[in-house]
């Protein structure tokens with residue numbers, strides 16, 4: 001039995017038990033206004049693909065189209081929010097700020113009301129000022145990237161406006177499914193994986209699913225997530241990687257519906273094994289099957305109440321590298337992007353600039369009825385999802401790679417351990433040094449504060465638990 005049939009029976013029964021007025025009242029309380037829109041963002045120019053420093057030329061073709069999609073939501077009291085999902089590596093601050101400022105001016109939407117999510121596909125285009133120094137491209141390529149980035153901003157601002165047109169009454173449902181193709185890439189060796197019988201964690205295999213149904217019960221849209229790098233593919237073809245294939249599989253199964261993917265805290269999780277289109281398709285189908293299981297389940301509707309909150313917390317960097325160290329790296333021609341990073345840092349110092357010692361990091365929370373959604377910036381490692389679920393319960397959704405992807409966001413454990421996500425990736429992102437070890441405590445503290453402000457409560461069962 002699907003949700004709507006179940007709902008209809010409840011409404012029908014309540015008419016006899018309570019009379020018509022209660023029925024209408026109940027039906028009103030879970031009625032939302034919703035609309036979806038999407039725009040093709042596949043580059044038409046020969047742009048560089050983002051995410052891998054090893055690529056040596058621009059894209060050669062398209063495996064499947066890249067999309068920006070928007071789900072606009074309004075609750076029974078007129079509170080609004082919009083979730084935008086995209087097939088790009090990540091929104092750098094400059095593009096995100098431009099989009100959000102324009103949306104404030106044009107549509108009176110605040111930062112708390114807009115989620116700009118990126119899937120982190122490594123088969124999407126390089127966009128403005130995003131990891132420029134790791135790619136061996138020419139100035140001519142930079143001009144093309146600039147043009148594409150301005151066009152992308154325009155597309156997304158228009159998309160958001162379009163999403164709020166033609167809103168229709170709908171009901172929302174949410175739950176977590178499960179799929180297990182993510183592998184902790186720090187604690188398992190990909191080259192010996194086929195012989196490994198015990199995989200090492202930590203992991204979070206949840207598949208958060210938000211479904212939107214029209215009042216006649218028909219599925220209108222599905223927004224779902226998973227915490228795992230979209231790095232099955234490293235070729236020269238545009239694609240959304242496994243999340244792209246998952247969306248295509250669901251759209252084939254449910255024609256006429258919109259499917260959207262948001263990335264979770266998958267910074268230290270890889271889809272393994274990888275590098276074959278057939279594997280990207282397989283993982284996409286596995287994910288789609290997990291989503292479909294939730295779609296077919298009987299769920300309660302989410303009460304029509306939207307709360308949104310946004311804050312920024314100042315995260316500190318450790319002491320910057322010495323000039324001697326930077327000069328040493330800058331003179332080493334065997335380490336290409338590290339050399340470019342050191343040269344950039346030296347240039348800043350020589351120009352009299354002070355290297356930044358902190359960064360304003362975005363945190364956002366939405367509460368859709370009783371479904372809490374925690375939204376973090378940067379490439380967040382799985383420890384954060386695990387920690388937030390320990391505090392707020394396993395039912396919450398956690399998104400990462402949203403609003404500003406400025407670097408990796410390691411946990412205290414990973415900073416202690418070092419490695420790529422704890423240290424090396426800072427150079428890839430052009431940051432001056434590692435984050436201070438209190439980063440995890442600062443972020444969790446700020447999330448707790450924001451949650452309190454917008455009324456997202458810690459479940460009573462968790463208050464006295466030592467879980």
Ligand SMILES: [Zn+2]
Pocket residue numbers: 120229267379
């Ligand atoms: Zn990444």
